[in-house]
Amino acid sequence: MATNHKFSRRDFIRTGSVGMGALALGSALSSLAASSPQKKLGIALVGLGNYSNGQLAPALQHTQNCYLAGIVTGTPSKAADWAKRYNIPQKNIYNYQNFDEIAHNPDIDIIYVVLPVFLHKEYTIRAAKAGKHVICEKPMALNAGDCEDMIAACKTAGRMLSIGYRLHFEPHNLEVMRLGQQQILGKVTKIDTGNGFTYRGDPNAWRLKKAMAGGGGLMDMGIYSIQGTRYTLGQEPIAIKATQEKTRPDLFKEVDETVFWEMEFPGGFKTTGKSSYNHDWSYLKVDAEHGKFELGPAFGYGGIDGSVNGKPMPYPQIIQQAAQMDDFAQCVRLNKPTRVPGEEGLKDMKVVDAIYRSLDSGKWEKIS
Numbered sequence: 001m002a003t004n005h006k007f008s009r010r011d012f013i014r015t016g017s018v019g020m021g022a023l024a025l026g027s028a029l030s031s032l033a034a035s036s037p038q039k040k041l042g043i044a045l046v047g048l049g050n051y052s053n054g055q056l057a058p059a060l061q062h063t064q065n066c067y068l069a070g071i072v073t074g075t076p077s078k079a080a081d082w083a084k085r086y087n088i089p090q091k092n093i094y095n096y097q098n099f100d101e102i103a104h105n106p107d108i109d110i111i112y113v114v115l116p117v118f119l120h121k122e123y124t125i126r127a128a129k130a131g132k133h134v135i136c137e138k139p140m141a142l143n144a145g146d147c148e149d150m151i152a153a154c155k156t157a158g159r160m161l162s163i164g165y166r167l168h169f170e171p172h173n174l175e176v177m178r179l180g181q182q183q184i185l186g187k188v189t190k191i192d193t194g195n196g197f198t199y200r201g202d203p204n205a206w207r208l209k210k211a212m213a214g215g216g217g218l219m220d221m222g223i224y225s226i227q228g229t230r231y232t233l234g235q236e237p238i239a240i241k242a243t244q245e246k247t248r249p250d251l252f253k254e255v256d257e258t259v260f261w262e263m264e265f266p267g268g269f270k271t272t273g274k275s276s277y278n279h280d281w282s283y284l285k286v287d288a289e290h291g292k293f294e295l296g297p298a299f300g301y302g303g304i305d306g307s308v309n310g311k312p313m314p315y316p317q318i319i320q321q322a323a324q325m326d327d328f329a330q331c332v333r334l335n336k337p338t339r340v341p342g343e344e345g346l347k348d349m350k351v352v353d354a355i356y357r358s359l360d361s362g363k364w365e366k367i368s
């Protein structure tokens with residue numbers, strides 16, 4: 001809806017300004033600006049599991065540019081509970097069978113796909129075909145090829161696609177991007193990063209099934225280590241060599257438990273990273289020519305901490321998901337590129353694909 005408005009405003013600027021006095025134009029524009037640009041965009045969450053329930057819906061109570069307008073769930077009791085808790089009208093509640101009818105619902109501007117990984121591609125493409133802008137959770141899809149299909153589908157539909165990379169809105173991580181990319185302490189000379197947790201969940205969960213999750217700790221947690229390295233350097237890796245460790249093969253029958261890698265960047269600079277479903281890691285350590293900076297915990301929803309040359313970073317904790325969704329809503333309103341588009345998810349999945357190839361071959365693999 002806001003997009004339509006934006007287009008009409010832009011068209012108005014383009015066509016209506018000809019021959020119009022500056023004053024009249026100014027007042028016409030300010031009355032337009034006063035009407036719908038401030039309208040909150042409606043988000044529908046697809047999949048009401050832990051992340052939607054524990055993080056996204058609560059965050060949507062703190063957003064300025066968007067609100068929780070609808071839900072898509074296969075469980076009628078959840079639909080009833082959420083409708084009551086969040087005051088969601090019946091007409092904005094869908095299930096997986098009637099999902100495509102959302103195309104006719106003007107309350108929903110953005111569809112947020114919060115499903116197990118194997119469903120990301122299908123629902124992103126269906127959402128775009130329904131004419132909605134899309135946020136898709138990480139990891140973007142089962143592999144890079146699927147990411148490309150998702151990007152193409154959104155492009156064809158003329159809709160924006162963003163990935164749920166909340167840390168691009170988190171102050172400590174933003175500072176690391178600044179320090180590294182702008183070489184504030186000189187050139188980066190070393191990066192080591194790890195992310196993981198000790199899996200104590202359901203042994204039959206989708207996260208442990210290769211066909212549903214695409215992989216284990218690497219897909220779920222390692223994506224943050226890969227992201228952290230890429231956004232510290234502001235460069236794209238070209239090759240990778242990985243090894244893995246399995247201490248609980250009974251649990252991690254189909255997916256990786258702990259993965260270690262060395263990643264090469266143009267010019268030969270190498271970084272180290274790791275991911276795990278069996279270690280509690282969350283750190284990013286960087287050495288530069290004239291100092292050090294680090295984050296730890298680096299990648300969680302809150303409690304993020306960091307230091308520069310041993311001095312604590314003075315930044316607050318924020319509701320990352322609220323900042324992330326507000327930013328995307330504003331990008332949609334202004335037809336401005338998101339800083340975390342589908343292409344960003346694709347870049348990470350190319351690295352992940354190369355890690356799995358390296359685990360199979362035992363060799364360095366090109367990232368392409």
Ligand code: NAD
Binds near residue numbers: 049114116117
């Ligand atoms: P979850 O298992 O708690 O929830 C998944 C939801 O999908 C459930 O409500 C389930 O009923 C529904 N679902 C629909 N069809 C399904 C099917 N065929 N099989 C299984 N479930 C089905 O998972 P979650 O932790 O909420 O994760 C969902 C997505 O969010 C994942 O992509 C995950 O990586 C991502 N996530 C992101 C973050 C983050 O910090 N950005 C954090 C947690 C999870």
